[in-house]
Amino acid sequence: MEFDTEWDLSDIEIQASSADARTEPQNSYSTPVEICASDLKNDIDIQGIDWSQMSVTREEYRRKRTRDYRGNYTNLTPHPHKEIRQTCAAVIPGSIYYAFRYAKVPRRIPIVHFQLRNLLWAANKNEIYYAGDSSVLSWSPIAKRSSTTLDLRLNRLQDVRISTMCAKLGILMLGGFNGEYVLQRPSDGIVSPTKDKQRSASSSTSPSASSRYGRATRSGFVTTSYNGITNHIDIAEARQGTINAIISSNDEFVRIMNLDELKITCSFKFPWAVNCSTLSPDKRMLCVVGDDRETLIADAQSGEILSTLRGHADYSFACAWSPCGRIVATGNQGEALDPTDKTSRLYDVRNMSRPFCLLRRKLSAIRSIRFSDDGKFMAMAEAADFVHVLEMARLHEILEQGDHLVPPSYTPPEIPQYAHSYAQPMDVDEEEQDEIEESSGGDSAANPSSSQPRIGGHDLPCQIIDFFGEISGISFTPGDGEQLYIGNAHESYGCILEYERTRPSIGNLDSMLV
Template sequence: MASQDIANPPQPPSPNGISAASILATLADSRPLTSHEEEEEDEELDDDVSGGIALAVQEQVASYPILHSSNMAAPHSVEAGDFLQHYPLLMTDVMAEAGLETYSGMDQHAAALEYLSMTQIPTPASLAPSIADGLLTLPSTISPTSLHEAMSYEADSESASFGQNWSGVQDGDKFQDISTFYRQHIHHPNSGTLISLEGARRPSSICREDLRGDSCDYQGIDWSVRRTTRSTIRAERTSYESNRIPSRLQALRSVIAPTRDTENFFSFRRMNTQHRAFIHHFQLRNLLASTSRNDVFYATGDQVNRTDASGTYDNVTMDLSREFTEGYRFMVTTLAASDDILIAGGFEGEYALTDLSSASDTKYTVGRIAGRSRNAKSHIMNHMHLFNSRHSYTPQVAFCSNDEQLRILDCYTNTFTHSFHYSAPVNCSATSPNGRMRVVVGDFFETLITNAETGQPFERLHTHDDGIFACDWADDGIHVATAAQDTSIVIWDARNWSEPLRVMHSELSVPRCVKFSPVGGGPRVLVSAEADDYVSIIDAQTFESKQVFDYFGRTAGISMTRDGSSLFIANVDPHYGGIIELERCAWGEQKSITPNSCCDWMMDEEMHLDNRVVCGWRERQRRGLNLGELMV
């Protein structure tokens, strides 16, 4: 070891020096990692259009389907001819307005850049990308590679509990939590006496009886003591976030008429504030699953916890903190459950499943996706759903993975039976009730209607202009819904794939989950959960009206009980999050379009033959009376 000069001891590095070194390291590979790969090719295209998980090499770009304006189906509010006539001109003007060669994102590290170059390099305002939640609009001259590549890594307040190898991919420009937004953007005339939202004590649960208007909303916030109203804060937040929507998306949304907010399908019942899910990746929001009001499961990083609608203390159903894949912890990215099976997917293609029907304390089983290629950029489990096999009585699960494959697992034998490869990362899928067809969506912009047995697409539907992250198939076997990062929600009729039944846009943020209500659950609805603040409950008979339930915070997932009586929402706001329960209301109302049609997915006399229907005829007739809450 060389001797040191005692008179001139080495000085610790300056903060600017550390930041400069960090920038140099970042510039070496500016793409945020989505797996734990250490070696990446320098020639990969780093930028993408909207942020996400997947990685795409340049050879794959040419094979991705390109959405042409002539393929865009007309929304129901616009005549088809007018829409197709004006849409290309509209998009040409918008993209020409944003067409740029390059951009720089160095302005946040000006001091460190001075340390490197002795000259501050500001970012020209005209060259900066515009960002909305999950939607990064880059200059139009940059080819979109993968819309599933992560925009940024963000240090989360909970990340320390997962160790140094924790690798949560977060949205660099998500909605601010309500406490930060209130502090930074609400200007009170008596700002010197402004009462902060941080640190306010909340009860363990908030029930319908606790609501006091602005004195106590359903998140337990007292707005009256802060000399404002909830509606005022909501209007300010809506205005602020609306101005951040990229012009390209504003143009797309402007040609689709908003859906009327006139329905009343659900009402607030309870919020349990002690149960908080954890989001590992900002685009993956299926971290909540319920089989009944007594069994509500949610992911908290490397654990899956169980609670119930009354908010009892949670218990750990699967503790995955000791499970490692190639040295990395099991980090839950998606969750699914049925009466018998609970299954969780992870960041490295691992999964854990347990038998919920076992009378004993059955330990979970951990496995990894079959055919896992070491050459794949990422193996993140993006989505999974359970369905019944046409050939056996054992439940099956479909894994949608970032390595561009969809795999089928037999849950009872823990054996992979099928594997289907697609041209880009697969983000979500849903199997038709008869098990013959499957809708598959991903970073390939198309909605694929495939043969469930072979995986081969027989319909390629072009309606979205961005990566698609959510889909569902209704219990009637006819209606299919998809939702994408362009904030659009598209409804299809399986009897006619030539054009969509309806096209609508979200309330404000990106729709991350869409779920149809179950058969036997009352008037049929489609639930759309956005990344932040909003859940829309859409009339699935006409798709022309909806009910909007708004709150403050990011959405980690939604789940509806099998009888359709309760809708659970996981809110992960750091101060005012929890699990919200909405309950069905207006059970006695008949909402059929015509006297001979049914408001549910099938006629009432047919339901007793369908084993998916949980409630019997007499129980369905008595719904809404709350007989279960009577004390005798």
């Protein structure tokens, strides 16, 4: 991005408002500044930017950034259809499900691939893993400091460029640009306590890593294809009780790896590069998205295609299942071609022929989607600046209304089959200038007289977290989902944003009981 000097965030001083050491203006990685909830007063925001020192207001800068943002990429030729876009659910911003708690600014959080944004994971309440330069670091919200969990250089893996990562069920696993994987059990240092002798020949152990961090590190290749970048990794327990990794690769394969034996137990070939695949809670189905408009639901055992979800305008990079298994969500990078473009599309597994809710973005493509383990919230991260949080109770209300189960009275125009092209940056089109004029936070309320129904309703409450910077990943804490962490990769104001779930006050509880 290019801005005039007076608009450039790199020239803004980081400023905390408290009367301690945090009040000192900083603009250097060597002396981080802490921002707490109590600092959010006057004109200081969650990144410590003091807007009173700027020649423009935050709202003015937001409008300019929205207009000039150059991070919107498409792989298929765009074609705007404002009429169709207006069928997306109209959200009502302003809900506060998670409140800002803490950030230490600035922090270097690199993003190696502009479309892959799964580089931050909350392993538990006090270990938030995030990718660094040839390493994985762990942020401690209690100690408020980072430490190195995995240094690839000490494991003779310095050539591995981290494209994606996952931390679940006590396992940390990385994927690389050349089909590599690196695996570690940070909790106990043992990859397989009972089957160590059955390791595949492609895996290796680094004594230096074990001696340095007390943890065994395994590495190998899931593919040696020239186009074998690892796009996504999901770790889940299989129906047989084994812990498996579901690995999505650019060579058009989804591979299932038994993490006890480090062996590929099955491989499923698809007609396009696979960008993300996730296992349903009942362990029976895979949701698969990639370099195509279609989303596929496949049998997790055989790879047989069970259902094809159509309607997207471009490639998808995110998908997720709700913990109850009734909802599957996808995220697309398209450009104003149909209502799914740069949005999340939510399906009811009882009828996946069309979505029951369409959720729009504010600025850029939806790159990652997460559900809290307790099933109460869903979060969608755009490529930059915005994270959307929705309450699942409201989505279940829409689900139970069953409007999506009735044949639609309005049929959107058929999407033209445009030719493929290389990924290209897209400007905000003229039809989206109305969004730029909206206040920061979300879509304006829908016009009830609109000729097309809003898929998801006219009054969907939503919290929209607003900041500046590319997003490396988002993660709820496992189990209770009490905390939400956001990786912000801004060059000057990057940080891990910590949010904590809000609770009704006593007054609110009284009103709820009336």
